Amino acid sequence: MLRVRFAPSPTGFLHVGSARTFIFNWLYARHNRGTVVLRLDDTDVDRNTDASVTSIFDGLRWLDLGWDEEYKQSERLALHRQIADAIFQKGLAYRDFTPAHAGETEKSGVNQTWLFNPGMRELPRTESDLRAAAGESFALRFRVPRGTGEQVRFADAVYGEQIKSADDIEDFALLRSDGMPTYHLASCADDIDLHISHIIRGQDHLSNTYKHVLIFEGAGAKPPQFAHLPLLVAPDGSKLSKRRHGPVVSVTTYRDAGFLPEAFINFLCLLGWSPKDDRENMTRQELTDAFSLEGIHRANAVINFKEPAATPEETFDPKALWLNAEHIRGLSIEDLSARLLPVMHAAAFPITPEKMHAVTPLIRERIKLLRDVLSAADFFFVDQLPPYDPAELIPQKGDAAMALKVLTRGREVLAQVEFKHDPLDQALRAAAQELGLKAGQMFQPIRVAVCGRKTAPPLFETLQVLGRETTLVRIEQAVSKL
């Protein structure tokens, strides 16, 4: 039975790299009718936050993929200690009584190869037992084979055969001096206990995997199949981080900006994986059908967002925007309308589903993000048009007098004609001819009068949705500005 797991640690929001890891795991499981396990890796009590748990679930729920089983690592400590003890009893681990932080080599100062604390690895078991019994605190370290020329190896489904000399692996910790398991131990212990068959995760774990293989084997378990994913990096090639790159790395930012979850998933899939047949716009089902570990590449992928970020339009990767627009265009009017409505409501436009449904076809080809509805369709919903420059009313190669003439005649025509596409089309074209103007010269002043701007959906459909009353009032107001 195929079983995969996604194991985020609740020390921050769900970021795009993690989201992709989750998606790949999900796709792989669904493709092979396997099981998706969600496991919160929360053994670092000091850094876990409820806000982070909330953010992760928010992001995951928005993705709407779901999972089959759910666990919290902090509730499984007995298992972790049991496995640590088993490894210790086999002589594959030893107590390290060196006080924590004795070396004071924090993250920044790591430029020397540390393998183990002298004196501790060789400590006789009797002395070790004595000191432990006396209450002295210790960390439990794995006794990595040293000086034996031994090699640790595993086959990665993406990166191929991986081999490392055991002499290059440090004696990593299994248990901290407070008795809590480290990530390496807890992760492997749970993977064993939960019968995880495939570990699909970021490439930043590739060199940790040797340690994990050692733990699996030390615990008497067969290591699962590993598949490491190329990293998602910023345009400058650096690792994505909230500090440096801001909200663009958080999944909820995409949700709030009006991405469709299926488009976001589609976009992420194309980063580091390819169906190899030039397809790009794909549904969840198509992705599931096409997904395989063979399609994953090895080089990091840059997510091409703009560093400082001005408008959402400029912030996001252009391809993500394009894909989102593609997915929006692929939605039915009903579906899109239903997704647009909450966006309008959130922005305090108290509109009805009927009105939204009428407007949706006019903007479907014109928005890239759901949020764009606010700027693309606002004039349909406001009582009073925001102020605009009256000069906008003046048509191409025309003047204020022409604009006035168009609006005056337009008002007369629109007071009579039936507010449907074809009659509007005929009546306004006839009026243009009558005034000796080009159609565009006729339409533009009316468009600006009713929309408050030059760029808008096609005129006749717009008028039809707006209705006669609003149209005439707005033309009236435009005339008074000239």
Next chain:
RNA sequence: GUCCCCGUCGUCUAGCCUGGCCUAGGACAUCGCCCUUUCACGGCGGUAACACGGGUUCAAAUCCCGUCGGGGACGCCA
């Protein structure tokens, strides 16, 4: 510092394993044209890449070596 991974258009990628079909294909972005009542959609076309240097071979983006460049891991964080 030690160990590991990676390197095709600006970006995402196909091709690499199983050398010749590659005068390197697609997509986004960009530029131009067409469609057109504005915008958008759509259609057509252009610019643009095998990191570099050596081999091997009749033939290399594809195989080998080296250089350079980028990234990752090295914590009683995950």
